[in-house]
Each structure stands twice: as C-alpha cells, then as structure tokens.
Amino acid sequence: MEIPLGQGTIDVRLPNCDVTVAEPPGGEGVDVRVAAERALENPLGSPLAERIDSDGDIAIVVTDMTRNVPDDVLLDVLLENLAEIGVDREQVTVVVGLGLHRPMTDDEIETMLGQHADLAVNHDPDSVVEVGTVGEGVPVEIGEPVATADAVLSTGVVEPHQYAGFSGGAKTVVIGAGSESIIRYTHGPDMLAREGVRLGRIDGNPFRETVDRAGDRAGVDFSLNLTHGPVGVLGVRAGDDRRVVSELASIARSALSVPIDHEFDAVICGVGAPKDANLYQATRGATYVALGDRNPLCEGGRLVVPAELPEGAGEGTGERRFYRHLREATDADALYETMREGYEPGAQRAFVVARVLRDHDLFVTNSDAPDVVEDCLMHAECDVADALEDGTEVLVIPDAVNTLLVDGE
Missing domain, CATH: 3.90.226.30 (LarA, C-terminal domain)
Known part of the structure; x- marks a missing residue:
C-alpha cells in the first residue's frame, strides 16, 4: 500500500x-477556480461589494506553508473580484498568517502566491494592535497591517483541527495574524481541557466560539475558504466566516468520516x-x-x-x-x-x-x-x-x- x-x-x-x-468516502472533487468564482457570485450573506469601501485599504490574511491550500488561486480570484468593484492592487496588503511559526522566505512566498507574492508580508507577532477583548478580559491583539486596514478578508482551509474542531474562518486572522496573548489563552491547558474542545466539533466548542468572537473584534469582513479530501478540493464557500466554516465542515464530515x-x-x-x-x-x-x-x-x-x-x-x-x-x-x-x-x-x-x-x-x-x-x-x-x-x-x-x-x- x-x-x-x-x-x-x-x-x-x-x-x-x-x-x-x-x-x-472521499466525496467529489471540484475545480478550485471555478468553485471560488461561484462562491463569490453567491456568497453566504451580503456580497463583498457591500462589505468594503472601495477607496479603503484592504488586508487579506492567507495561510502559511503548514497548510495545504492553493492560496495563489483563491487570492487571484479574490483580487479579480476586488478589482471589479474598484479596489486598486496598491490598496491591498497580503499578510501571511504565521501565528508563531517561522517566517516564510521570499522564495517560499513566491512559490505559494505566484504573481501576487509582491503584495505579501510575513505576520510579525511582536508588532500588534489591541482591538478588543474576549473571555475574562483577554486582549485580542492583531498584526498592525491587519488591525489598521479598512477591511479584513481571509482565505484558508476548513479541515479537521484538534482544538477548533475545524480550522478556517476567523481562525486564520485571529491566530495566524494574532499575538502571543490570544494564542496563550486559546491554546492553554484550561481551554484545551474543556468539554467540547475536540477534533471535528464546532457546535458547543469553546475554542471555536472564542476564536469567532475574537474575529468579531478583529473585524473580519469576508472569508473565502475551501475544504478538501482524498480526491482533492471538495468545495469552496465565501462570505460570513461562521457560515463558511459551518457549510464546509458539513461537506468535510460527509467525505472524511470512517466508522470504527x-x-x-x-x-x-x-x-x-x-x-x-x-x-x-x-x-x-x-x-x-x-x-x-x-x-x-x-x-x-x-x-x-x-x-x-x-x-x-x-x-x-x-x-x-x-x-x-x-x-x-x-x-x-x-x-x-x-x-x-x-x-x-x-x-x-x-x-x-x-x-x-x-x-x-x-x-x-x-x-x-x-x-x-x-x-x-x-x-x-x-x-x-x-x-x-x-x-x-x-x-x-x-x-x-x-x-x-x-x-x-
């Protein structure tokens, strides 16, 4: 084998x-670009054009190389959509959501993002801005290019996650472009020991709920995510981050569950x-x-x-x-x-x-x-x-x- x-x-x-x-079971694969374009045409919630000021600065948080995501395709489709509603390329900063992983090299970023690599910067967890609190006054601190943007978008993958149940949505921004404070709180022993914090569960999961609330503080305006399985990409959704995660998690469960x-x-x-x-x-x-x-x-x-x-x-x-x-x-x-x-x-x-x-x-x-x-x-x-x-x-x-x-x- x-x-x-x-x-x-x-x-x-x-x-x-x-x-x-x-x-x-595996599910049925889709063409990433076609599915992403359709997701933007039929978003979960209001369309992108109604969520942003076309004259403002846009931050797009993408996953780093520890995630298997065709970010180049998702980013390309998202930038095309932004251009159609009047956003110039110069208004966009792409932030690589490292969390506490190592910075990506220029060559790695170019391999990952292709022609859009020139827009990208690595997240710096030491250069953050507090945008609110969650839990018992835990500060939500977000990287400066994201915190100071007029609109915050994200790409990413909704896949099984040990703590969040499924990744994606606001997590890409809150953890990927966050500081040690929110990572310390969400990944600490008290949180990880709570009932409901487990692989494959989003409803009633305190970790997922905390990340989503932190995403509200960070002002996550729009997410473009996919989910994948053995046959490749299974679906793409765009719009409200919670709804995107919920729909893609449902697709993933059907495709990835094996009874023992x-x-x-x-x-x-x-x-x-x-x-x-x-x-x-x-x-x-x-x-x-x-x-x-x-x-x-x-x-x-x-x-x-x-x-x-x-x-x-x-x-x-x-x-x-x-x-x-x-x-x-x-x-x-x-x-x-x-x-x-x-x-x-x-x-x-x-x-x-x-x-x-x-x-x-x-x-x-x-x-x-x-x-x-x-x-x-x-x-x-x-x-x-x-x-x-x-x-x-x-x-x-x-x-x-x-x-x-x-x-x-």
Missing part, C-alpha cells in the same frame, strides 16, 4: 500483519507534505487519531507516523518550545502534569503529545532527524515495518489529518 512521505509516497508491505485500511467498530494493536498515520516538514506538525497525525471522536487503539497500542522531517523539530517559536519541553522531560506522565500548570504559547503541542504518550508509544519512521525524534520521548525507526510486531492487527490511515474516525458500533 502507498503511504504519503514528503511530496511522494512509500510502498509499505506488512505480510505478517492483519491490515485494515481506513478509506473515507473494534480496536487495533497499531495505527499507521499517514501525513505527508506539508505537515511532515517538522516533528511539531507531523505529530498531528498521531494526536488526531488518539484524541479524536473514536480512538481505534487498544490499551498499550502504538502509533506509527512516517515523516521526512527536513526541518527537524521545527524552526518557529512554537516549534522550539515544543521541542524543549519534550527534550527536557523525563517521561510523558511527568511532562503532562507539569504542563497542566501552564506553558508558553506554541508549547501546547507538547502538552497534547504528552497526553497521547501516557497511553501509547509513538514511532516516527523514514525521517531525516531520528535523533530529534528520540530526544522527544518517541521512537525512531528506519521503516514502517520496523515499528510493528508480526501478527498484530494494524489500521492504516493514509491521510490521518484529514480522516475523522467515528464510532461504528
């Missing part, structure tokens, strides 16, 4: 194991590019499986994640904090209990990984950074087969970050 690794795949053969492959009716000894979690660029991102494959709606593993079962890891643990602020916490920990239980008292923004992935490692061993295979893996309370192996014992029952999830495991009993 073929499992993603980097930009390609690896051929995994497990003749001595009982193998089941989790294959989501018994437990397995091991799960192979396919990730591939761009998520397997570093360990911080690649561990999503394991945590999405073990902390989703239906954990398919038996007690003591193991998780296996093939990942190239050309960036090691990762190069951004959050990634470095993630690595430090795991590297300095003696064991998963101690790390989890320590981090329950609090941690810096970006380190939440170490907290979530520790939660999984208390119950399951995690093997990362085929990587360029086995020493980094071993530093982080995980196990490194050269190949997937080396991480599995003969005679075990194995569930293979080729696209673990885009598969929703649900109870099939």
Whole structure:
C-alpha cells in the first residue's frame, strides 16, 4: 500500500500483519477556480461589494506553508473580484498568517502566491494592535497591517483541527495574524481541557466560539475558504466566516468520516507534505487519531507516523518550545502534569503529545532527524515495518489529518 512521505509516497508491505485500511468516502472533487468564482457570485450573506469601501485599504490574511491550500488561486480570484468593484492592487496588503511559526522566505512566498507574492508580508507577532477583548478580559491583539486596514478578508482551509474542531474562518486572522496573548489563552491547558474542545466539533466548542468572537473584534469582513479530501478540493464557500466554516465542515464530515467498530494493536498515520516538514506538525497525525471522536487503539497500542522531517523539530517559536519541553522531560506522565500548570504559547503541542504518550508509544519512521525524534520521548525507526510486531492487527490511515474516525458500533 502507498503511504504519503514528503511530496511522494512509500510502498509499505506488512505480510505478517492483519491490515485494515481506513478509506473515507472521499466525496467529489471540484475545480478550485471555478468553485471560488461561484462562491463569490453567491456568497453566504451580503456580497463583498457591500462589505468594503472601495477607496479603503484592504488586508487579506492567507495561510502559511503548514497548510495545504492553493492560496495563489483563491487570492487571484479574490483580487479579480476586488478589482471589479474598484479596489486598486496598491490598496491591498497580503499578510501571511504565521501565528508563531517561522517566517516564510521570499522564495517560499513566491512559490505559494505566484504573481501576487509582491503584495505579501510575513505576520510579525511582536508588532500588534489591541482591538478588543474576549473571555475574562483577554486582549485580542492583531498584526498592525491587519488591525489598521479598512477591511479584513481571509482565505484558508476548513479541515479537521484538534482544538477548533475545524480550522478556517476567523481562525486564520485571529491566530495566524494574532499575538502571543490570544494564542496563550486559546491554546492553554484550561481551554484545551474543556468539554467540547475536540477534533471535528464546532457546535458547543469553546475554542471555536472564542476564536469567532475574537474575529468579531478583529473585524473580519469576508472569508473565502475551501475544504478538501482524498480526491482533492471538495468545495469552496465565501462570505460570513461562521457560515463558511459551518457549510464546509458539513461537506468535510460527509467525505472524511470512517466508522470504527473494534480496536487495533497499531495505527499507521499517514501525513505527508506539508505537515511532515517538522516533528511539531507531523505529530498531528498521531494526536488526531488518539484524541479524536473514536480512538481505534487498544490499551498499550502504538502509533506509527512516517515523516521526512527536513526541518527537524521545527524552526518557529512554537516549534522550539515544543521541542524543549519534550527534550527536557523525563517521561510523558511527568511532562503532562507539569504542563497542566501552564506553558508558553506554541508549547501546547507538547502538552497534547504528552497526553497521547501516557497511553501509547509513538514511532516516527523514514525521517531525516531520528535523533530529534528520540530526544522527544518517541521512537525512531528506519521503516514502517520496523515499528510493528508480526501478527498484530494494524489500521492504516493514509491521510490521518484529514480522516475523522467515528464510532461504528
């Protein structure tokens, strides 16, 4: 069977194991440009022309390279629509929503945005403006180019997300172009421990609700998002950020849900590019499986994640904090209990990984950074087969970050 690794795949053969492959229904693919144009013609809520001042400055927040989104196409369609209603190109600033990830290089931005790369700037989390508060007075701070714009738009992807249920909508702006304060609050142990904060859920999810309210403070005027599955892009929606997320999440659930009716000894979690660029991102494959709606593993079962890891643990602020916490920990239980008292923004992935490692061993295979893996309370192996014992029952999830495991009993 073929499992993603980097930009390609690896051929995994497990003749001595009982193998089941989790294959989501997949849905039907759409042409991104055509679907984006139709979404702008038939928005959820009032059209873009009624939401902005054509003489004002426009900020468009886009995702960074950790998301698999054809931002060049979405941005091109959005800019064409803006031009039709009288907005000159010079009025637009495209902000790359990094959150606490590392800045993208000029070459990376050009690859991602093509002819529109000249409009782009990396978000600077140290140069922000407070635009309001959420929760118990938590400041909502947004990058200056976004906070000072007359209109705020966003592109992005609505895909399963460990905390928000599904990504996209206001999250692209609030987290991608936000400061440490809102990331500390939304990604802290108190928030992540709340009922309803889970993969695949948006209704009754405190994380999602907080991000949406913060988006109101930030003045998110219009979102153009897509969702995708095994066959490619499944749908594009434009308009009110909450409605965009809700409709695309519904499409994604139908296409990505797989019922599970018994437990397995091991799960192979396919990730591939761009998520397997570093360990911080690649561990999503394991945590999405073990902390989703239906954990398919038996007690003591193991998780296996093939990942190239050309960036090691990762190069951004959050990634470095993630690595430090795991590297300095003696064991998963101690790390989890320590981090329950609090941690810096970006380190939440170490907290979530520790939660999984208390119950399951995690093997990362085929990587360029086995020493980094071993530093982080995980196990490194050269190949997937080396991480599995003969005679075990194995569930293979080729696209673990885009598969929703649900109870099939």
